[in-house]
Amino acid sequence: MLELRRHNAAFCSPHFVEFFRRQVTEAIHAYRMFTRDEPILVAVSGGKDSLALWDVLIEEGYRTAGLYLDLGIFDYSQESKARCEAFAAARGEKLYVERVADAVGAPIHEVQKVTRRPTCSACGLSKRYLLNRAALEHGYGVVATGHNLDDEAATLFGSVMHWQTEALARQSPALGATHAKLARRVKPLYRLSELETAGYAFLRKIDYIVDECPFARGATSLAHKEVLNRLEEVSPGAKHNFLFGFLDKARPVFERAADVTLHECRVCGQVTTGELCAFCKLADQVKRRAGAKGAAPAGDHVAPDDGRRPWQTQ
Numbered sequence: 001m002l003e004l005r006r007h008n009a010a011f012c013s014p015h016f017v018e019f020f021r022r023q024v025t026e027a028i029h030a031y032r033m034f035t036r037d038e039p040i041l042v043a044v045s046g047g048k049d050s051l052a053l054w055d056v057l058i059e060e061g062y063r064t065a066g067l068y069l070d071l072g073i074f075d076y077s078q079e080s081k082a083r084c085e086a087f088a089a090a091r092g093e094k095l096y097v098e099r100v101a102d103a104v105g106a107p108i109h110e111v112q113k114v115t116r117r118p119t120c121s122a123c124g125l126s127k128r129y130l131l132n133r134a135a136l137e138h139g140y141g142v143v144a145t146g147h148n149l150d151d152e153a154a155t156l157f158g159s160v161m162h163w164q165t166e167a168l169a170r171q172s173p174a175l176g177a178t179h180a181k182l183a184r185r186v187k188p189l190y191r192l193s194e195l196e197t198a199g200y201a202f203l204r205k206i207d208y209i210v211d212e213c214p215f216a217r218g219a220t221s222l223a224h225k226e227v228l229n230r231l232e233e234v235s236p237g238a239k240h241n242f243l244f245g246f247l248d249k250a251r252p253v254f255e256r257a258a259d260v261t262l263h264e265c266r267v268c269g270q271v272t273t274g275e276l277c278a279f280c281k282l283a284d285q286v287k288r289r290a291g292a293k294g295a296a297p298a299g300d301h302v303a304p305d306d307g308r309r310p311w312q313t314q
């Protein structure tokens, strides 16, 4: 039996799997994320969330392919990539693999040495850019990520703590394509907690990487998750109420205030608000300061997502 305090309910295994999938399909319908006819690119990291999401979409009959961004982070990357490859092979699904170092000019953990940009910042920027670029190159109009309720509540908490109104405007389970070179980005797990996703992955016997990326240690987003977990313990449903209350009542206000004009980057042609996109600036910095030493390998973890689009660094 799996007890869910926030729903005041307990489920046997088959009913929990059914419940989980229903939450995903309800999320897809509520935000009109995609239809059964269009191909969906699922960003997979080898972790429980993205693989659980891919599993649900396959089982529900959606047309999917996976995309694994190889960050080149030592054993972590090799192990997470192997999980994604095994998952895709067992289900006969297409998996695209891209080496981030090929695009950036150095493994992600070396970018900081040459640019002084924090590893996770360079990683987040590169992921946003490469996800969007891969979707366009391979003909996918929508990218689905495995961000769950805990991820989304923690991101919201962080944005509220610093009153980042632009981030609040962007935080949504579904971001539309506001430019021809922008894929839609959706988070069909936003109604499901981390515990529930772990339960689903366990019941479905999904082999996922349990370890976090080594660079996640000490991340502020993890501290925010801890605070929210403590709240959830004394008040079941607190995370859900926090996130859903924001989405229903506050986000539309912030969204109305936000407006940007988009152009195409003069170097790569991807979307940006200026002349040169943030990714091209980063790659150029790496190239100039590191003497373009070349590529290396990678791994993965679904990092917090505050809705920044490929051109946004702040």
Ligand code: SF4
Pocket: 108, 119, 120, 121, 123, 124, 213, 214, 215, 216, 217, 300, 301, 302, 303
């Ligand atoms: S913790 Fe996440 S954002 Fe930071 S380097 Fe690792 S995968 Fe990238």
